[in-house]
Amino acid sequence: MIYDLYDLGIIGGGPAGYSAAIRAAQKGLKVILFEKEAMGGACLNKGCIPTKTILHCTDLYKSLKKADKFGINISDCSYDYTKIFNRKNEIVEKLQKSLTKLVLSHGVEIVFAEATIKEPHKIEVDKNIYQCKNILLCTGARPMKINGLEPDGKFILTSDDILQMQEPGQNILIIGSGAIGTEWARIFSALDKTVTVIELADRLLPAADTDVSQRLERLFKKSRIKFFTGCKVESVENKTVTLSNGQTLSPDVILCAAGREPVLPKNAEIFETNGKFIKVDKNFRTNLPDVFAIGDINGTVQLAHSAVHQAIGVVDFIADKTPVHFEKDKVPSVIYGNPEIAWVGKREQDLTGTEYTVSNFPVSALGKAFADDEIDGFVKVISVDGRIAGAHIVCPEASSLIHQFALMINNKMTVDEALATVFAHPTYSEAVFESLLGLKNLSLSLPASNTK
Numbered sequence: 001m002i003y004d005l006y007d008l009g010i011i012g013g014g015p016a017g018y019s020a021a022i023r024a025a026q027k028g029l030k031v032i033l034f035e036k037e038a039m040g041g042a043c044l045n046k047g048c049i050p051t052k053t054i055l056h057c058t059d060l061y062k063s064l065k066k067a068d069k070f071g072i073n074i075s076d077c078s079y080d081y082t083k084i085f086n087r088k089n090e091i092v093e094k095l096q097k098s099l100t101k102l103v104l105s106h107g108v109e110i111v112f113a114e115a116t117i118k119e120p121h122k123i124e125v126d127k128n129i130y131q132c133k134n135i136l137l138c139t140g141a142r143p144m145k146i147n148g149l150e151p152d153g154k155f156i157l158t159s160d161d162i163l164q165m166q167e168p169g170q171n172i173l174i175i176g177s178g179a180i181g182t183e184w185a186r187i188f189s190a191l192d193k194t195v196t197v198i199e200l201a202d203r204l205l206p207a208a209d210t211d212v213s214q215r216l217e218r219l220f221k222k223s224r225i226k227f228f229t230g231c232k233v234e235s236v237e238n239k240t241v242t243l244s245n246g247q248t249l250s251p252d253v254i255l256c257a258a259g260r261e262p263v264l265p266k267n268a269e270i271f272e273t274n275g276k277f278i279k280v281d282k283n284f285r286t287n288l289p290d291v292f293a294i295g296d297i298n299g300t301v302q303l304a305h306s307a308v309h310q311a312i313g314v315v316d317f318i319a320d321k322t323p324v325h326f327e328k329d330k331v332p333s334v335i336y337g338n339p340e341i342a343w344v345g346k347r348e349q350d351l352t353g354t355e356y357t358v359s360n361f362p363v364s365a366l367g368k369a370f371a372d373d374e375i376d377g378f379v380k381v382i383s384v385d386g387r388i389a390g391a392h393i394v395c396p397e398a399s400s401l402i403h404q405f406a407l408m409i410n411n412k413m414t415v416d417e418a419l420a421t422v423f424a425h426p427t428y429s430e431a432v433f434e435s436l437l438g439l440k441n442l443s444l445s446l447p448a449s450n451t452k
């Protein structure tokens with residue numbers, strides 16, 4: 001059967017797909033979206049939301065354990081992981097339903113089925129053909145397999161499997177210290193588990209500024225999270241793991257968090273790729289006419305907000321012919337846990353050969369940090385030619401603070417323009433203000449010797 005002509009056919013109902021669907025409907029386009037599992041994609045079902053729901057519980061538990069320090073009496077503070085697990089499922093289910101309703105409310109047709117692109121302008125589902133003027137491929141990514149560590153859902157786990165574990169065990173080995181590995185390390189450590197992280201690169205969180213990586217090492221040590229850098233798994237035999245540094249470990253489970261690979265549609269050979277991911281131009285067009293690929297599938301930046309931003313840009317390009325404005329550097333990254341870590345723009349190690357100014361303000365100089373007992377962290381800012389070029393934060397509320405710098409960078413603000421803003425007291429935003437003052441050696445909260 002051949003169905004009507006749609007303005008836009010979208011394959012995948014994750015952040016890329018559903019945001020594009022809503023934006024396109026708002027622009028008056030006739031839209032159909034195909035989803036083979038559940039609306040919300042990896043973000044809602046296997047990523048951002050379930051992990052943050054668990055993290056909220058573990059952060060709360062961690063705070064309550066030190067209640068005594070704050071003059072609050074709590075005896076027998078303990079947790080019930082089954083309840084944490086069930087709450088996570090309930091929230092995901094609730095959000096799935098409301099997301100589906102939201103998308104339908106915009107007049108988007110949703111078909112729950114696996115779709116392929118037969119040829120440009122034709123999407124095929126169960127031998128039915130849907131004719132579409134434009135097609136958006138938003139099929140996302142899945143956990144990458146590591147050679148010799150085939151996930152079995154019991155001992156060797158992917159980030160999808162760990163979310164299904166009602167009892168994750170006491171001794172956890174995590175492979176990879178990127179966003180996912182670090183987040184789970186901090187979740188399990190907060191739950192009093194024995195955690196070991198191994199990282200192939202020579203430092204933790206290799207995508208971060210080196211100061212951030214170093215601080216994370218300190219935070220891991222403080223939380224008794226063991227880690228080995230420049231290290232990989234050599235072999236796994238009878239649940240005994242031998243590492244390349246000669247150490248042997250006997251974890252209850254191994255969580256593999258060493259990257260994600262694209263989920264390609266069945267006839268993927270029709271697409272040009274960049275190694276693994278779908279190759280796109282600056283307007284996110286693939287090699288096929290009127291077929292675009294956005295979100296994790298193009299591998300540019302594998303984050304939900306990046307997918308959403310690409311969705312808005314591409315739909316506006318299709319509807320209004322306005323070129324897409326997307327700069328990888330301007331996408332903020334957040335590593336959740338206590339304290340939060342976030343960055344945007346240039347890292348110091350990116351600037352070899354460029355003249356720059358850097359200022360690093362310790363959170364321990366803030367009254368607010370003492371009030372909260374959260375003094376381990378900093379706000380680091382880098383300027384090039386008097387303009388804000390990058391910021392790197394380890395601090396409570398870093399996930400929100402980073403947007404102050406994202407706005408500055410996006411608007412090409414000078415340090416003086418940023419300093420014209422009034423920052424409220426007592427807040428962690430004062431660390432943003434002080435870091436900016438530091439670029440001019442004018443910090444108000446550091447001793448004179450630090451401001452010379």
Ligand SMILES: Cc1cc2nc3c(=O)[nH]c(=O)nc-3n(C[C@H](O)[C@H](O)[C@H](O)COP(=O)(O)OP(=O)(O)OC[C@H]3O[C@@H](n4cnc5c(N)ncnc54)[C@H](O)[C@@H]3O)c2cc1C
Nearest residue numbers: 012014015016036041042043047115140295296302303304
């Ligand atoms: C553990 C974890 C934690 C994360 N935490 C964060 C975070 O805190 N913040 C953040 O920004 N990002 C986070 N991410 C990344 C984020 O989830 C992804 O960047 C985001 O989901 C990408 O959106 P997408 O729409 O491109 O793809 P996806 O969300 O993967 O959606 C793709 C959709 O396409 C569907 N699909 C695939 N093939 C077909 C087909 N042939 N036919 C029909 N449907 C198909 C899939 O079922 C899926 O629903 C996390 C990821 C993980 C794994």
